[in-house]
Structures are given as structure tokens and as C-alpha cells.
Amino acid sequence: MEKKAAIIGVGMTKFTSCRRETRSRAELAFAAVKDALTSAKLELKDIDASVYTSVDGFEATVRPARTLEALGQVLNIPLIDVNTGGSAGGSGIKEAVHLIEAGIYDIVLVYGSPTFNSVVDNQQVLNTASPPIFEKPFGIGAVHMGAFYLTRYMRDYDLPEESWADVAAKNHRAAARNPYAHLRKGPTSAEILASPMIASPIRLLECCPTSSGAVAMIFASEKRAKELCDTPVWVRAMSSITDTFLSGFKSYQGFDKLKILAQKVMKAAGIKNPLKEIDVAELFNPFAGFELLEYEAVGFCKEGEARRLLDDGVTDVGGKLPVNMSGGVVCTNSGISASVIRHAEVALQLMGKAEGRQVKSPSVGLAHSWGGNDGQFHTLAVLTL
Amino acid sequence: METPSFMSKQYNMHLDFSLALGASFTKWMQALKEKKILGNTCPKCKRVFVPAKPFCEICFEELKDWVETDGTGVVESFTVTYQKFRNCPEPPYVVGIIRIGNAGTCMTHWIGGLDYKHPDEIPEKIKIGMKVEPVWKEERVGDPLDILYFKPVA
Structure with missing residues (x-):
């Protein structure tokens, strides 16, 4: 049978102007991921892989995924960094879906970073x-x-x-x-x-x-989605x-x-x-x-x-x-x-x-x-x- | 003095780059010195590329055959900029998508030679399909900026 992937959790911070932002990138990531995990009734240890999406250049680094490194290193799981410009979020989600449909992982986190909030002139x-x-x-x-x-x-x-x-x-x-x-x-x-x-x-x-704020989504295999969520989105x-x-x-x-x-x-x-x-x-x-x-x-x-x-x-x-x-x-x-x-x-x-x-x-x-x-x-x- | 609840710190980076242009772009740039806009042609689909390209992205064939265009083109689209952006020209300025000759692709360049006294009226003065020709700089070094701008053909 063909494998299916579902969305079982969504976490979002409120969005504000980059100039008025007081939250650090780590605080935004923590808030969005925590919210997504709570909505999926999961804990951090349940994640099999995480996908980070951003664009090089806006943070004066070629390693924008540094905000989420902890989710790869401490858990001993892969961190997959996807960058296709503004569409990186869609591309990252597509990677998460493929990994689940291929039967490689059951639970994948996708994190969308607040790309614009550190550069002074975007x-x-x-x-x-x-x-x-x-x-x-x-x-x-x-x-x-x-x-x-x-x-x-x-x-x-x-x-x-x-x-x-x-x-x-x-x-x-x-x-x-x-x-x-x-x-x-x-x-x-x-x-x-x-x-x-x-x-x-x-x-x-x-x-x-140019706004500041973050979003995280939890994707799950068909079996796990049905166990964990009343309204999985396929x-x-x-x-x-x-x-x-x-x-x-x-x-x-x-x-x-x-x-x-x-x-x-x-x-x-x-x-x-x-x-x-x-x-x-x-x-x-x-x-x-x-x-x-x-x-x-x-x-x-x-x-x-x-x-x-x-x-x-x-x-x-x-x-x-x-x-x-x-x-x-x-x-x-x-x-x-x-x-x-x-x-x-x-x-x-x-x-x-x-x-x-x-x-x-x-x-x-x-x-x-x-x-x-x-x-x-x-x-x-x-x-x- | 009050202790702030939130702080931010500034930092910056200055990075320099140098780009090898390769044989096709070099030939194309050098011809600009002679007030010539060249194109190169795909042996398979016959598309003309202006600016020149090393290979046809569609057929994946090397582009070896060169043609010299008469330099005139048509405006496929454009935008008039009214806002000052850092490191960009003083507004108002017009950037056009210009198809040179019968090229399969377009060039990005300025459209000039227009009356700028009433900036709001500039868009109405430019028509899609309008014919334009290059206005050359006196001193040319082999760069797209050897063309000052494209102006409407009288």
C-alpha cells in the first residue's frame, strides 16, 4: 500500500515588525516548536528528523540552521537544511513528506525561521x-x-x-x-x-x-497520525x-x-x-x-x-x-x-x-x-x- | 540608569568577490566596446541568446554560432522606481525587460530619453512592444554599463 503523510501539529508565534522584535531567534524557535509539539501531543524525543528552512545571507552566515542545531545534535537525529529562496518552506515541507512517504521516518519536524529579523537593511x-x-x-x-x-x-x-x-x-x-x-x-x-x-x-x-516570528509543523506517518490526531491533514x-x-x-x-x-x-x-x-x-x-x-x-x-x-x-x-x-x-x-x-x-x-x-x-x-x-x-x- | 529588559547588538561583514566570466560572456562584453550587441545561436532549436550564454538551457547544446544584432529591441515589460533604495540609482528610473532583435531571451537595462518632469506620467509614456535603441557611453570598458540606457526609436 502507498504510504501517506499527514500534518498533525502546528505551532506559531505572533508576528510583529522586525524593528520592534525583542525575542531572540532561539526564543522564537523554542516557542514555535513547543507549540507544535503540544498541539501534536508529542515531546521533543519523539521527533525522528528535523527540517530547517531558511535563506543564506540574511543572517551573515552560511549556516542559518544554527538556530536549530540543538534539535539535531542533542537528539542524535538528522537535521536537514533546505534553501530554495522564499519557497524554502514549501521545499522543506516537501522533503519532510517524501521522507515519511518513503517509510524512512514516522515523525518529522519542519521549522520556518524568521529570516529577515537580523539584517538592518533587508x-x-x-x-x-x-x-x-x-x-x-x-x-x-x-x-x-x-x-x-x-x-x-x-x-x-x-x-x-x-x-x-x-x-x-x-x-x-x-x-x-x-x-x-x-x-x-x-x-x-x-x-x-x-x-x-x-x-x-x-x-x-x-x-x-518585513515581519518577525516563527512557525513549526509536525508531519507524521499514517499509522502515527491516526494514533495521535483526531483531525490529521493529509x-x-x-x-x-x-x-x-x-x-x-x-x-x-x-x-x-x-x-x-x-x-x-x-x-x-x-x-x-x-x-x-x-x-x-x-x-x-x-x-x-x-x-x-x-x-x-x-x-x-x-x-x-x-x-x-x-x-x-x-x-x-x-x-x-x-x-x-x-x-x-x-x-x-x-x-x-x-x-x-x-x-x-x-x-x-x-x-x-x-x-x-x-x-x-x-x-x-x-x-x-x-x-x-x-x-x-x-x-x-x-x-x- | 534604568536596566533594559531587552538588548540588541550590531555587527557587520564586508565581503569582496571576483567572478570569472568564461569565454562566451567575455566575447559578448568585449563586443560592447565596439558598440556591438552580439547574440549566440543554439544549433538545435535556433534560439538566439542576448546576452550570450555558454550553452542552451533547453537543448543543453554548446552555443558556438554568433550573430551581430542591430542593437534595437522591444520593451516586453518595465517598472518605474519612485523609492530610493540604498546602492541603487536616484529615483525616478525605469528598468525595462528588453528583447534585442528576434532573441529568444531578454536583457535587463534602463529605459531613458523620456521626459522626467512629471514622474507620475512616465508609465503611460512606455508601451509594451515599444521599439528602443541603445545610447552608448563615450568611454567603453566591456560591460553592460557601456550602454547608458535604451531610448525610444524616433
Whole structure:
């Protein structure tokens, strides 16, 4: 029989601004892992392997996993360090799932670190993601790379700027209901449109903040999941995809790699109509507008029709397929925690534990992560009860 | 004096790097000195790569055949930066994704030669598919920055 992996525990700290953070990295790791173990009814000694996810550079070390070394050394268990840029959380989860599905381990911990909270000027490190000779001199960082996609989409589909603000406002309203989110003031579309333009067409309140906080998840084999958990969340299908490194080598016509990945993952999950069959989704949106391109790439609607889905309230509270009820990455971006959180949030929704932001009885969820230079990596997971 | 409950400590690192460019990038960079934008072609899929590449990522074939483009290109996408970022140019500046000739790939470079008096209006002045040409520096050293920027073709 094919082996299955399930999520049986989720632990999260509250998120705040990096500048206001007083908790050390070790304290954040301890709080998140302790919370995850408690929710899974386990102790530290029960973990067979731990997966640490972060990105080099932000902590002035090539060993960012040092925060969690104790979980590998004292327990005499493997510590697996996974780094695929912003999508490292999704990639780390995929490794944990594979290890369990292969029958190698029964209990695996995945930890998403607060990547951004020690570097004084994040943008300086983010800018090192682009190729140093051909692209870096032109002054492009993460927001510019995002802007190339959104400029092209606006022009191709004659999208008004208001649509970016509307999708941002939907996320901000959702974050106001999420006690763990960083930005919880819930600005309106008009207030978002009045915020300064950073890199056209992206305005300040359509950009993620740099947040601090941590998340941990416990994955278990089928046997252990059924013993330990009343509502295990099964990983029905999960995969990832890789693109070339250079920004200039991309077409900027939608998220083409995510579209290919989604077709593979939906097929593996037996999903024919994503909009009909999926109940809740967390899509990676460090810039609010990404969410619209992602509706199309994952198959919620046809190309050019994302705006209609948004305007009809399909992806809002009470809609057929609520998206980013956590407030999304645009309201809380704690580096690699953000890509683990997409999965943690969907798991909490399916478990019925999404305090303040719970969707009514979902049974199938979708979690996405995005990272590397200019969307070089995507991961996508279908999670079910 | 009050004893703080929480402290933070600052530290920094300064790291220097030197990157070997290899034969293809070197040839491409050297041609810029002569105001030439070269491309190289995949023997299998016939895609033209600008900037040049050592091999075709799709066919995994070595790129040995060179073509000289006329230097003009089209804008595939762009962004106008209004915010000052450390170690980046003074805003506003425009970065374009520019397809040179019929290349299968694009270059990242500045789009200039525009009226900057009304920064809010810059995006409307740039069209997707707009034709652009390079404006060269007087003193060229073999670097993408030998091109000052790309300007709209009159």
C-alpha cells in the first residue's frame, strides 16, 4: 500500500515588525516548536528528523540552521537544511513528506525561521538574489521583479490600477481578523491607492512588510497520525518546479511555471475543477497583485478573468473559495516562515482551528509558495481531511 | 540608569568577490566596446541568446554560432522606481525587460530619453512592444554599463 503523510501539529508565534522584535531567534524557535509539539501531543524525543528552512545571507552566515542545531545534535537525529529562496518552506515541507512517504521516518519536524529579523537593511540582501554583473547594477530588487509581471498583466488585460488595491484590501481585511498577523489595521482600497508608488504599478500598501516570528509543523506517518490526531491533514499531492535564474529569460506573461506545476499537482490529486473542488487556499503574495495572476496559474479561472473572481467575492470571506484568509504574505512576511505558514494556515483551516479567520467546514485546501530570483521556484500542495 | 529588559547588538561583514566570466560572456562584453550587441545561436532549436550564454538551457547544446544584432529591441515589460533604495540609482528610473532583435531571451537595462518632469506620467509614456535603441557611453570598458540606457526609436 502507498504510504501517506499527514500534518498533525502546528505551532506559531505572533508576528510583529522586525524593528520592534525583542525575542531572540532561539526564543522564537523554542516557542514555535513547543507549540507544535503540544498541539501534536508529542515531546521533543519523539521527533525522528528535523527540517530547517531558511535563506543564506540574511543572517551573515552560511549556516542559518544554527538556530536549530540543538534539535539535531542533542537528539542524535538528522537535521536537514533546505534553501530554495522564499519557497524554502514549501521545499522543506516537501522533503519532510517524501521522507515519511518513503517509510524512512514516522515523525518529522519542519521549522520556518524568521529570516529577515537580523539584517538592518533587508533590501541589500534581497538585491543579491539577481545576477551580479548582468542585472544587479540596474537597481532591481524583489519589488521590481514583481513589478515586471504586474506591468505586463495590466497592459495585456487592460486591468485598472484599482484592482491591485482591491486585492490588497481583501488581504488587509483578512489580516485584521487573524490574531497572529503583523499588519492588522485593514486599510481600504482608497487608502491603499493613496499610498506612495514604490515601483510601478506596486504601491506601498500592496507590498509585504518585513515581519518577525516563527512557525513549526509536525508531519507524521499514517499509522502515527491516526494514533495521535483526531483531525490529521493529509498531503494528497505536492510538487515543486524550477525556472532559469536570469530575470531577462522570463516571459512575464503570467506565472507560466506555476501553471505547469498546478496541472501536474491537480492531476496527481485527482482534481479536475480546482474552483469547484478546493475549499480554501493560501497563495504566496508578497505583492498583493500576485494573487490575481496565481488564480489563473493554479486554474481557478481562465487567463484574464482573475479580476472577475475577485469582484464577485468568490475568494473573499463567505465566498466559494476563500483565498488568503490569514491576510497573506502581503500582511505578514517573516521570510521563510511565510512559505511554511501557507501550509500551516491551510492545515489549521482544515482542522477547524483557524481562530478568528475560520472558513466554514473546508475539506480540501491548496498551499503555494514562490521564491528564488524572480519566481525561480514554486511549490504547490493539495491538503485534505 | 534604568536596566533594559531587552538588548540588541550590531555587527557587520564586508565581503569582496571576483567572478570569472568564461569565454562566451567575455566575447559578448568585449563586443560592447565596439558598440556591438552580439547574440549566440543554439544549433538545435535556433534560439538566439542576448546576452550570450555558454550553452542552451533547453537543448543543453554548446552555443558556438554568433550573430551581430542591430542593437534595437522591444520593451516586453518595465517598472518605474519612485523609492530610493540604498546602492541603487536616484529615483525616478525605469528598468525595462528588453528583447534585442528576434532573441529568444531578454536583457535587463534602463529605459531613458523620456521626459522626467512629471514622474507620475512616465508609465503611460512606455508601451509594451515599444521599439528602443541603445545610447552608448563615450568611454567603453566591456560591460553592460557601456550602454547608458535604451531610448525610444524616433
